[in-house]
Amino acid sequence: QRLLAVALSPIVASFSSLLIGLESIRAFGRVHVFRATFEARQAMFARTFQSLCYIERFTMLMLVGFGLSTFYMCLQLLLILLARAGVLVTGGSAGVVLSAAATLTIRTPAAFLM
Numbered sequence: 001q002r003l004l005a006v007a008l009s010p011i012v013a014s015f016s017s018l019l020i021g022l023e024s025i026r027a028f029g030r031v032h033v034f035r036a037t038f039e040a041r042q043a044m045f046a047r048t049f050q051s052l053c054y055i056e057r058f059t060m061l062m063l064v065g066f067g068l069s070t071f072y073m074c075l076q077l078l079l080i081l082l083a084r085a086g087v088l089v090t091g092g093s094a095g096v097v098l099s100a101a102a103t104l105t106i107r108t109p110a111a112f113l114m
Contacts, residue, residue: 007049072102076102079094079097
């Protein structure tokens with residue numbers, strides 16, 4: 001949010017100065033200069049906002065993708081060890097959980113790409 005506010009501040013300042021000095025700008029025929037500056041700042045803001053969205057999506061994808069994959073892999077290892085020892089988990093229930101974990105590991109990152 002701070003990056004967004006920093007990127008937006010030149011646009012707000014430019015627009016504010018345009019409104020304050022509008023009569024002088026029109027009197028001296030400098031509207032095209034202020035318009036070009038304003039459009040350049042809007043383009044810079046759009047690039048910043050788009051980059052921010054890309055960074056946020058990439059970060060969430062990595063956190064969810066690697067975080068959930070690691071969690072499911074640890075869960076799978078724990079279930080395999082418990083099923084092998086015969087403690088609290090049977091082989092059939094471990095297989096069901098392992099297949100569900102494998103399916104979720106593949107589908108969860110794909111959901112964040114949409």
